[in-house]
Amino acid sequence: MYDLVVEDATIVSGWEPRRVADICVEHGRIVHVGDGASGAARARVSAAGKLVMPGVIDGHVHFRSPGHPHKEDWASGSRAAASGGVTTVLDMPNTNPPTLTRMEWEQKRALAAEHSRVNFGIWVGASAGRNDAINELMDSGDACGIKVFMGASTGPLLVDDDTLVRLFEQTRGLIGVHAEEESVLEVLRTRCSSVEAPNHNVVRPPVAATIAVRRLIELVEAHLRPVHICHLSTEAESDLVEAARGVDRRRLPITTEICPHHLYLSADLPAAFGRPLENGATTASGNWIKVNPPIRDDADRRAMWSAVQRQRIDTIGSDHAPHTMAEKALPYWSAPSGIPGVETTLPLLLTAVRQGRITLERVVQLCCEEPARVFGLKAKGAIREGHDADFVVLGEPDLRPLTSDDIVCRVAWSPFEGMPMVPKPDAVYVAGRLVASHGRIVDDDVRGSLTRPGA
Numbered sequence: 001m002y003d004l005v006v007e008d009a010t011i012v013s014g015w016e017p018r019r020v021a022d023i024c025v026e027h028g029r030i031v032h033v034g035d036g037a038s039g040a041a042r043a044r045v046s047a048a049g050k051l052v053m054p055g056v057i058d059g060h061v062h063f064r065s066p067g068h069p070h071k072e073d074w075a076s077g078s079r080a081a082a083s084g085g086v087t088t089v090l091d092m093p094n095t096n097p098p099t100l101t102r103m104e105w106e107q108k109r110a111l112a113a114e115h116s117r118v119n120f121g122i123w124v125g126a127s128a129g130r131n132d133a134i135n136e137l138m139d140s141g142d143a144c145g146i147k148v149f150m151g152a153s154t155g156p157l158l159v160d161d162d163t164l165v166r167l168f169e170q171t172r173g174l175i176g177v178h179a180e181e182e183s184v185l186e187v188l189r190t191r192c193s194s195v196e197a198p199n200h201n202v203v204r205p206p207v208a209a210t211i212a213v214r215r216l217i218e219l220v221e222a223h224l225r226p227v228h229i230c231h232l233s234t235e236a237e238s239d240l241v242e243a244a245r246g247v248d249r250r251r252l253p254i255t256t257e258i259c260p261h262h263l264y265l266s267a268d269l270p271a272a273f274g275r276p277l278e279n280g281a282t283t284a285s286g287n288w289i290k291v292n293p294p295i296r297d298d299a300d301r302r303a304m305w306s307a308v309q310r311q312r313i314d315t316i317g318s319d320h321a322p323h324t325m326a327e328k329a330l331p332y333w334s335a336p337s338g339i340p341g342v343e344t345t346l347p348l349l350l351t352a353v354r355q356g357r358i359t360l361e362r363v364v365q366l367c368c369e370e371p372a373r374v375f376g377l378k379a380k381g382a383i384r385e386g387h388d389a390d391f392v393v394l395g396e397p398d399l400r401p402l403t404s405d406d407i408v409c410r411v412a413w414s415p416f417e418g419m420p421m422v423p424k425p426d427a428v429y430v431a432g433r434l435v436a437s438h439g440r441i442v443d444d445d446v447r448g449s450l451t452r453p454g455a
């Protein structure tokens with residue numbers, strides 16, 4: 001007997017034509033896609049006339065737990081994810097303690113298993129002298145990848161070039177990289193230190209990212225290790241990667257991620273959105289959008305859209321990195337970098353679909369199919385027999401300004417407040433259970449499970 005049949009869904013995938021079918025679910029898995037009328041079912045819902053896509057896999061979130069529950073924890077972060085159609089998150093290691101060893105990894109796994117309303121994977125962080133611990137977590141198939149910070153960002157996980165080389169030589173599995181060259185950042189930090197409120201894109205300029213990406217490409221050429229470059233933000237980086245991958249895109253095992261904020265915000269545009277603050281500022285300006293790598297100038301922002309449209313980018317991740325409003329209201333040198341975003345990724349991309357910038361099929365590639373491929377999540381990313389029953393029923397595509405009421409994550413603000421966008425999905429299913437509907441959590445008892453590469 002089926003646990004659930006979603007009837008007459010118009011199923012969207014990245015490469016196949018849309019088709020109308022019933023999605024039949026048993027024990028959290030999709031067991032049949034086709035005609036489900038004949039089988040008995042505990043529950044049937046109609047999706048007639050509605051588009052249904054696979055749940056979004058967000059390969060890049062910072063749920064801040066353990067360590068900083070006033071910013072986010074696994075319950076609040078995963079509720080935000082589910083509300084926005086994200087059914088799997090991969091959490092970054094710069095928590096407190098950082099996720100560097102089996103013990104710390106298990107500590108985070110226990111928190112996520114107890115509290116996460118969506119499926120989860122856990123990155124292990126790279127740091128000097130820890131390669132054995134990394135290999136143990138990678139060879140067992142537990143960690144979803146090794147995260148490297150080439151430039152200092154939130155937390156103590158910066159690695160120098162020697163450590164980076166040894167990582168390429170001694171470890172196994174996917175390496176995810178925050179690519180900004182620390183020596184450039186150091187010089188600029190010193191040079192700008194007397195300026196009270198410098199432009200973050202000057203303090204962490206595009207050249208820091210290009211130098212780091214160039215170095216990474218050398219390392220991939222030497223070691224042929226799969227590398228996923230996080231948050232590409234400039235045209236120059238995209239050009240370097242494109243040249244390195246060659247015409248068939250397969251010369252080197254490099255994949256790339258882009259974040260919605262680098263597609264929608266720019267350093268030299270007046271902030272049209274965000275929550276209004278005093279002095280005419282909004283949460284889409286100043287330190288509120290201080291993030292690493294920085295919000296770039298508008299030429300780079302446009303180039304990143306072009307890269308997405310021309311299939312130069314493999315995945316979209318939110319880099320959901322929440323800080324409280326009080327923390328973000330601090331002066332430039334004290335305000336932390338990072339902005340929340342896990343729940344606005346899909347609404348923003350569906351808005352781009354509505355505006356004719358990209359197709360819904362391309363969104364499914366970027367948010368579902370390609371992340372599943374890059375991270376080796378074989379039972380995710382598609383609505384197909386044998387796959388996990390994580391899917392999203394889309395609603396009306398009419399735009400509506402995002403309000404503070406729509407925001408679910410703990411810090412309760414977004415740089416996109418006020419922006420007209422497609423509302424959150426009608427229904428979000430994790431392992432065949434309805435977790436969220438119209439942006440609200442409707443079943444708070446659902447728990448996701450650990451997702452491991454190769455499974």
Ligand SMILES: [Zn+2]
Nearest residue numbers: 060092319321
């Ligand atoms: Zn990040």
